[in-house]
Amino acid sequence: MASAREPLLTAHGVVKRFGHVQALSGADFTAYPGEVVALIGDNGAGKSTLVNVLSGVLAPDAGEVRLDGAPVRFSGPMDAQRHGVETVYQDLSLAPDLDAAANLYLGREIVRGGLLGRIGVLDRPAMRREAVKAFAELGVELKDVTAAVTTLSGGQRQSVAVARAVAFAHKVIFMDEPTAALGVVQRARVLETVRRVADQGICVVLISHNMPEVLSVADRVEVLRLGRRVASYTAADTTIEELVGAMTGSLDEPNRTGEAEGAR
């Protein structure tokens, strides 16, 4: 069903070496608009490296990345952001001493009009207004948008990082283990957010080691092993056993079909 649409983001034969370590050896990746695609794999399979390549943090040694069908080569995370590709880093990448609104707009501050704006005078009321709106859209309630992020709970901080990506992404959001450090309630919140964002037509790429979570929130699952995509499944048609088998390589034979489906 999904493969009937045009893919939003594709990677073909991506190679990335770190000295003697080949982190990616011809990895493929496909993502469609409006879907949640989980990227899974054992430790060291190359998930973070692939995401770093796709989000402009790393330049690939070989291979091709296409966004909306056109080949792209991001010169850095900013370049990717200009193309509507945002990343929620595993460490959240927030400035803890600044407030939520300032973090939301870090590097993209709203300035006043006219001459004041030209010299970089901030329009804080506007940023706070927009921040409240952005958080509300994600179902996040912050008691006080002027409180330093360090005073927020882990879940709230996670929400700020997600909101930051959501506010500016119009194509793809990468989330590297966004729920790893969260409690049950906060985890559910973030997953709800992920779903809501995808329903707005944005593609969410979710890295996770939590298989039940993957199956509950993702539409599709792509499996990476030893720097290669070894399988691709529709979440509704697969099981945890199958995913684990593909990740560890114990189900190599049946995976052929999965691989074929993913390449289509």
Next chain:
Amino acid sequence: MTAQSEKAAAAVGGRAAVPDWVRRAATLNELWTFVILVALVLFFTIAAPGKFFTTYDITQIAVNAAIYLVLGVGMTFVIITAGIDLSIGSVLVLAAVAAGEYNIHHGGATSGWGTVAFCVVIALAVGTAWGALQGAVVATGKVPPLIVTLGGLGAALGIAELATGGQDPAGAASTHLQNSLGFGKVLGIPWMVILAAVVTAVFGAVLGGTRFGEHTLAIGSNPTAVRRAGIPVGRQLVKVYGLMGLLAGLGAVMWLASYGTTSIAGHSTDNLKVITAVVLGGTSLFGGRGSVLGTVIGVFIPAVLTTGLIVIGVQQYWQDVAVGVVLVVAVYIDQLRRKTRERA
């Protein structure tokens, strides 16, 4: 996890009982320092009735504090980036010597307004260039700011001594400069004070209300996040240390105007005094937090102490003891706050 969220809910509930502005005011570092400053002023006013709280003393305190205030404004930006600049006294001397040497060769004490203007430009340019250079080295991330500026401290002073043979040259400042900026007043307010107030107001607004200030705070808070947000961290550091240098250059001009000499040997503890003032003002040595308003208060605490102790007839060396103790306490409290604020 549930216990944690309950605790969070309780904390939120507890906070809501206190009026918003009270809660916010109590978290302001400036408020506490300001309370200390007011307490000191009150103490000296009561201890020496009619002697401490005179216009003369206020003016004298302000004039003495003016140069430290200008330096403190720059140091606030530097410390907010989790940096430090030990070189300010030497940079001030180097800028003063550069401007002074030019002045000596263009009329000395009797030089005209054109020379004065050019001397100002030289002092500001030398300071800015030196600061920016140090910033560029800090920006490489290979040498910590403490070492970069410790090296800068020695090198700048060395160059100034080489240029002068270690003696303060005569005729370093024009009488025009001294009679205007140095001793001049407008409506009874010394020009030195007006200049320092303007610098403070302008850069206070820059720190609190502009993109430049926001990025400075963010770098001290989490440089990786800032880099990922596409902000050129290195360039910002060059600008911040360059600003410190610019203000050290301005300090040189103010020094020449006030004292008419370069005082090569007289600035070795400027860095400690200024860093103390900034930290007393609530700016965190760990970066990410601070304000120019706090620094203003931090500059005035030692200044009030000095004058106050003289007025009540106590040896003013007690001031050094008091400031030293207060400084350590201030940093200790900053650490405690940091710990309690940060949640796992």
